[in-house]
Amino acid sequence: MAWLKEFTKGFIKENPVFVMALGLCPTLAVSSSVINAIGMGLAATFVLVFSNMFISLIKNLIPSKIRIPAYIVVIASFVTIVDMVMHAYLPAIHKSLGLFIPLIVVNCIILGRAEAFASKNNVFLSILDGLGMGLGFTLALVVIGSIREILGAGQFLGMNVLPATYKPMLVAILAPGAFIVMGLLMSLMNLTKKK
C-alpha cells in the first residue's frame, strides 16, 4: 500500500505548511476567512496535481541544467488556466484572492514537490503526491482561517457562531493576527511531535 502512504503523508506527517514551513505567504495572506482559504487551497491543489503529473511525464526530456525554468513554465501555464477559470466562474473569490492567484507560480510548495518528488517518481505516484500535498495545504489554510475568522469576526463561513455578546478581536483578521496564530500553531505542532 505504498501509494496510500504517498497520498496521506501530506495531511499531517509532512504537512507542507506546519511541518515544512513552505508556502507561508499565501497561507497567511488569504486565511482571514474560511471561504478564501478553501478557494486558495483548491486552486493550489489543482495546480499541484497537474504540474506534478506533467513534470513527471516529461522528466526525461528536460536537461537537468535548465530544469527549474522548465518547471516554472509548466507551473505558470497551469496557474494561468486556474486564473482564467476562476475569473470566469468564481468572480467573487477571484477578486478577494486578487494578487495571490498569479502568485501561486512562486508558491514554494509546488516547485518543491516538482523538484523533490515528481522529477523522480512515476505519473501515478506524482498525481497522488500532488493531491495529498494540495489537500494538506488546504487543511492547514482552513484550520488557520477558521481560528482567525471565529476570533476576529465571531463567524464561521459567514455565519455567526459566537453569542452576540462576544466582541470580535479585530486584530485576528488583520496582519499581526496571522503571524501570531501561525506561530502558536507551529509551536503546538512541535509539542505534539515530541510525545
Add this chain to the structure above:
Amino acid sequence: MEFAGKILFMAVMAIFVQNFVLMRFLGLCPYIGVSKKLDSALGMGMAVIFVMTMASTFTWLIQTYLLVPLHIEFLQTIAFILTIASLVQLVEMVIQKTAPALYKSLGVFLPLITTNCAVLGVAILNIQSEYNFIFAILNGLFAGIGFTLVLVLMAGIRERLDRAELPASMKGMPIAMIVAGCMALAFLGFSGLKF
C-alpha cells in the same frame, strides 16, 4: 514640487504603511529563512532591492511594448516569471564573480529570489495600479527598501533571541512568527498616517 510630494508619499506607503512583508505577506520565506544573521540579512536585502528595481523596469517594458500591443496579456504570469528568473541568474553570476564571501553566506537563498513572491508581486502590482514607467521603477525600489528594513530589524532581534530562554516548542520558527506578529502590530500604527 508636486512630483516630489508624490514620490515621498509613494515611499512612505511602500516602506511603512503597505510594507510588503508585514502588511501584504509577500516574501515571507526569505524573511524567516535569512534573518538569523545580521550581515547575511543585509546582503540578501541588497540583492532583493536590486532585483526588484530591475524586475519592475523590465516587466513594465515587456508589458507595455510586448504584451499589450500583441494582445497577449494573458501570458503575463509566464512572461514575468521568466524575466525575473533570468535577472536573478544574472545577479547571481555578478555576485559570484565580485563578492565570493557574500555569495557563500547567501548560499541557497540567492536562486530562491526567483520564487520570492515579493518580486513577482511588485511587478504585477505595478501593472495593476497602472503606474507610469518612472513610478513603476520607484515602486520597485521602495518596496525593496521596505523589505530590507524589516529583514534587518528581524535579524537584529533574532540574534538576541538566540540567547533568550525559550520553551523548547517555541524555538526557531514559532517564535520568529510571533516576533513578526509583534512587528506587524507596530507597523499597523503607520496606517494612521494621513497626507
